[in-house]
Every structure is written in structure tokens, then in C-alpha cells.
Amino acid sequence: SQGLDTFVQVHSRAPEVPIIVLTGFDDEALALRAVRDGAQDFLVKGRVAGTARARAMEYALERKRIEERLWQSEARVTAILRSALDCIVAVDGEGYITEFNPAAERTFGYSRAEVLGKRMATVLIPPSQRELHRAGVERHRATGQSEYLGRIHERMAMRADGTEFPVELSVAPLCDSGESGFLGVVRDITERKRAEEALRAGEERYRTMVENAYDFIWTLDRAGNFTFFNRSAELTTGHRLEDWRGRSFVPLIHPDDMGMVAQVFERTVSGESQQYTVRVKKANGDWLTLSVNTTPLRHGEEIVGTVSFGRDITERERAERALRAIVEGTASATGADFFRSLVRSLASALDVRWAHVAEVGDGDADKVRTLAVWSDEGFGENFEYDLAGAPCQGVVGQRQRCYASGVRAQFPQDRLLAEMGVESYLGTPLFAAAGAALGLLVVMDDEPMSEAAGAESIAAVFASRAAAELERIRSVEILRRSEAHYRSLVDGMPHGIYRSTEAGRFLSCNPALAVMLGYASEAELLRVDIATDVYQDPAQRERLIEERRERDVIEPLDAGWKRKDGTPITVRLSGRVVREPGGAILCFEMSAEDVTERRALENQLRQAQKMEAVGQFAGGIAHDFNNLLATVLTTAELMSDECAEGSQLGEDIRTIQHAALSGAELTRRLLAFGRRQQLELRPVDLTEVVRGFAKAARRLVREDIE
Secondary structure (H helix, E strand, O other): OOOOOOHHHHHHHHOOOOOOOEEOOOOOOHHHHHHHOOOOOOEEEOOOOOOHHHHHHHHHHHHHHHHHHHHHHHHHEEEEEEEOOOOEEEEEOOOOEEEEEEHHHHOOOOOOOHHHOOOOOOOOOOHHHHHHHHHHHHHHHHHHHOOEOOOOOEEEEEEEOOOOEEEEEEEEEEEEEOOOEEEEEEOOOHHHHHHHHHHHHHHHHHHHHHHHHEEEEEEEOOEEEEEEEEEHHHHHHHHOOHEEEEOOHHHHHHHHHHHHHHHHHHHHHHHOHHHHHHHEOOOOEEEEEEEEEEEEEEEEEEEEEEEEEEEEOHHHHHHHHHHHHHHHHOOOHHHHHHHHHHHHHHHHOOOOOOEEEEEEEOOOOEEEEEEEEEOOOEOOOOOOOEEOOOOHHHHOOOOOOOEOOOHHOOOOOOHHHHHHHOOEEEEEEOOOOOEEEEEEEEEEEOOOOHHHHHHHHHHHHHHHHHHHHHHHHHHHHHHHHHHHHHHHHHHOOEEEEEEEOOOOOEEOOOHHHHHOOOOOHHHHOOOEEEHHEHHHHHOHHHHHHHHHHOOEEEEEEEEHHHHHHOOOOEEEEEEEEEEEOOEEEEEEEEEEEEEEHHHHHHHHHHHHHHHHHHHHHHHHHHHHHHHHHHHHHHHHHHHHHHHHOOOOHHHHHHHHHHHHHHHHHHHHHHHHHHOOOOOOOOOOOOOHHHHHHHHHHHHOOOOOOO
């Protein structure tokens, strides 16, 4: 073959096989081309001994193995670079980028092709960091030392869009074919920085909360020594953490509570949370009471101590004792006794010399009158005083006011304060439920009031109680007056008023009802059975109830009652049905009027009206009959003139005339009875009148009456 054709064909088919070119041409250019295309060596026939050819073949095989290992190593390095999660950036000695892995592409936003051959300082380092970078490079060139080599540093880097972000950087020297450079491993720590910042902020927030918490917070190690307590504990107890860190809690516990606290501590370090109340000594020797929640303090799974949260309840316990004392002193009292018990118990509980409760006057809002007064010498007489110029003026109808000291100086016009030597004052207003001012509750002392806040709370509680009692008293008085007023109205009613049950018992009644039924008193009437003792016919009551069971209003109706002695009477009933929430009949509220006489008069009136109707009827008949008699008399008189004297016909005519005259007289009387004939006053013979009336009466009176 000519040239290197055979070599090229073999090498293309088996590139992994090491090939030595043995040729008769001594051509240096050809030799260089063969080596460049992959030949392991180039030998000229006739110039190489057999041993040299064997050595050349051995060297070729070794070189091939080395190249294979080098290729594998480069493949591994390439794989590492491509799969690494951290950014890997290589630069030469002049600072130009020679390697830029995929992680760096993702982090910085450049492709590998965009940054290869560019200065790292201009594309990856922010302008604010470039001078620092340049100085570091110059120092390394001059001294061979660098603060970056072999260490991890946090710096700022710059992305392709110009945004800066924090990175963690480590640098190692890099030598390649005699050329120096650097290999940098860069990690984006933006998220870690955010988490660290959030953690720092959270830690600072919780530290602030702990240090400024109202409650005490402290921690103990397993030996019971203080490792921490917060500022609230320092301020309240007067103890400093620096004095007690590493010291036992035992000296601060009240001796009577020590046994209990030791047991609580042992149970807590064993893993149980506990709640308890304990007395703790302050730096000044006083004792305060804490309500404590304690729980195990853990480090992982290990219990390393305890953490406790305590609240100062000293004032609460004092207030509770005071409240109990006042409640016990006033629980069973009402009215004036309540107010007396209140001021005495309040003065004792708050340890003050004076206390009083007063109400606003009815007619003068500028004055109040005391309801109860207490001094350390006992109860005093009630009195009235002006509000002007006194601390009470700002209390009544307004708000609670406390002058823990110096009250006389603030109200120099109040002579009573000066005379009593009052130094401290606490006044609490009394309000009705609707908001109207009722009065005030006052406590005073000749010394400053040391625990004003607790006293204010206690006074506020019992001011509400006093206001409620005062309002109750006023309501009771208003109710009593109203009840008396309406009782007077009911008792003064001329007819009976009562309440009764469906079963037939009086619940209440007025005096008029007892008088109506002939009983000596209301009490006697309340004992009777209405159906049998009051109603003439018990069935009538049952009928009336059943007929009106579904109605709420009972319209007026007549009922037959009887008095205690059995005398029947007629009553006019009206009223309403009172029902329970479910609709069942609770009672009847009724009024009863005795209408017996009225009904008798009404009967008489009706009878008279009937008689008048009869008279009118009789008068009408008499008028018509009189007309007939006139015709008879006229005819008889004409016939009498034509008859002979003493004849029988004449006698008969006289008989007719006499009968007609009698009929005329009867007609006149009927007209008089019917009042259709005007009556004339004239002297009469009573005997003849009676005889005439007897004739008429015989016709009117029934046959069975003699």
C-alpha cells in the first residue's frame, strides 16, 4: 500500500488496538502524521534491531494502557463535573475561565460556551467584590499565599442577570501541563441564608417574648441549679441571674413548701409535667406566691433539666381572701344590714380606717346621704354632705378614682378630709342597670394606700353588689307603693274581685266580695269551695268553664250564686283566663257584681211594660166599643120617644139604655186604665167609687181569687 492507507483502515476498524507503523520510508513528515493519527510508534526498516522492535512494541502496549486509563480518568472527571450539585469553575493563572460545569450553568445563568475564555472577575464577581478579588490575586502572585486556599469562605456572587446572591466558596490550586490555575467549588447558599435569617429572627422574637413576658420563666439543670430566668423574674423578685446561675433553687423556697417542691422536681426530671403553687422569697425577704407549670427540658431524647412558667398570684390570693371575708360578712344580709356589713368587711379586708356607702339625694344631685358608715371605732351615724370640692365629686356618675397618697393637698377645700387626717382615698361609683348614677362606695385611710390596684379591683366588685342592692331596695319600695296603690284601688272597689283556680278555690279576693257573700273576712272566704259553697248549681260553674276553656277573655255573664246563709243572689261575672307557658289554665282573674236588685227592678219594669201594653190594648178596645155604645144609646133614645108610656116596649128600651150606659161607664174606666182619657179632678163619693171598682174588679180578678 502507499503511505498510511493500511494504517488508517486498520485503526478505523480497531481503534482500541495499539498500532506500530513499520515502513521502508524514512520520512519525518510521514512519521509525525502517523503518530498524530493514532500510531503508537513509527519505525524504519533496516534501522531498528530486533530487540528494539520488541521494546517498541512493549512501549506501545504500555502507552496504550496508560492512554486508556487516562481516558477513563478524564471520563470520570467529566462525569463528576456534570453530575456535581455544586458549581465547579476552573480558571487559569490569568483568571480566564477554563471549565464551567452544568451546576454552574444552572446557578449563574450562563451556558458553558458563553463563559469559557472570559475573565471570571467580570462575569461572576459583583462589582463591589472585584477590587477585593484583584488584591487577593496580586498577593498570591507575590507571596504564593492566599487566604482562600484550603478554606471555605462566604462571598457574594453575580448571576447573568446582574442579581447578587450569597455563595460558599472553596479554592484549590490547579496545575495542568506546567500551567498554574485554580479550581473553585461554589455553592449557592441563598436558601440556607434565608433559613438562618428566619431562625435568627425567630430566636430573637422568642428571646424578646421570654425576656419581656409577664410570667416568670426559668430553667434548671438536673441537679436543680439555675441556668436561666427572665427579666420579669428579676424585676419582681429582686434577684439577678448572674448571682444565681449555677446555684440551687432550694434557698428561695418557703420551708413549708420545700417537701412538695422536691417531689415535683423529681417527677419532672423523670418526664412528668407538673402544676403547683409555691411561696418564693424575694431579695428583700418578703414572700410572693407563684402558680407554676413545669415540664421536662429535653435535648433530643435526653432530659437535661426543667423549664418552668410561674405567675405571681400574691395579689390575687390577697384579693381572694378579702373577697371571701366580705362575701362571708354580707352573704346573709339585705337592706341596711347589708350596707353595714359591707363597709365593716371592706374596711377590714383592705386594712383602712374608714369606709362608707352613700346614695344620691332624690331632689339634689349635688349632695349624697350615707347609708352606712364605718370607722375603726365602729359604726357611725349617717349624714349628708356636699360633693362640691370633695374627691367624691369626680366619682358620682363618672368613674372610679384613687388617690394613693396626698389627697388632702389635692382637695384643700374639703374640711372633712382635713379634720379626719385622711391621706389616701378610693371612691367607686354606683350605677343602676340602666346607667343612672345611684351613689358611691368610699374607703379612706390616714396612711398611703400601698396596694391600690388590688383595692380598686375589690372595691369595683362590691360597688356592683352595693349598686344592685340599692337598686333592689328602690325597686322594692316602688313595688310596695305600687302594690299599696293598686291594693287600695282593689279594696275600694264596690264589687268583688278575686282570683281562683280551676279546681274551685279562691286564691285572693277583696273585702267587697266577702261582704257580698256574707263572710266575716277574706280569709274565711278563701277556705270555701266555690262550686258547692258559692254557686247555687255547681254544674253551672262546670258548664261556664267548659264553654270558655279556649277563650282568654270571659265576656260578661250572669251566674246564680248564694250567700253564706244560703240566700240566692245573681252576680254579673267578667274577667280573663291566666295561662301557663304551655297553655294550661293557671287561674281565673274575675270581677263579680251583685245584680240581684237590679235584676228584680228590671223584672218589675218588664211587668209594668206588660201592664202598659195591656192597658193600651184595653183602651183601644174601649174606644171602639164606646163608638158602638153611642150608636146603641142614640137608637134606644129615638125608639123611646115613639113608645107609649108604660108599654112593655118602653121598658125594654129603658133596659137597653141602662145596659148601654153601664157599658159606657165601663168604657170610660177602660179608657182611664189605658190613659187615653184625660182625667179630671172632682169630688167623688169613695163608697160609690169602691162599689164601681168592685164591679170592674170582678171581671179582672181570676175566678180562684175571692
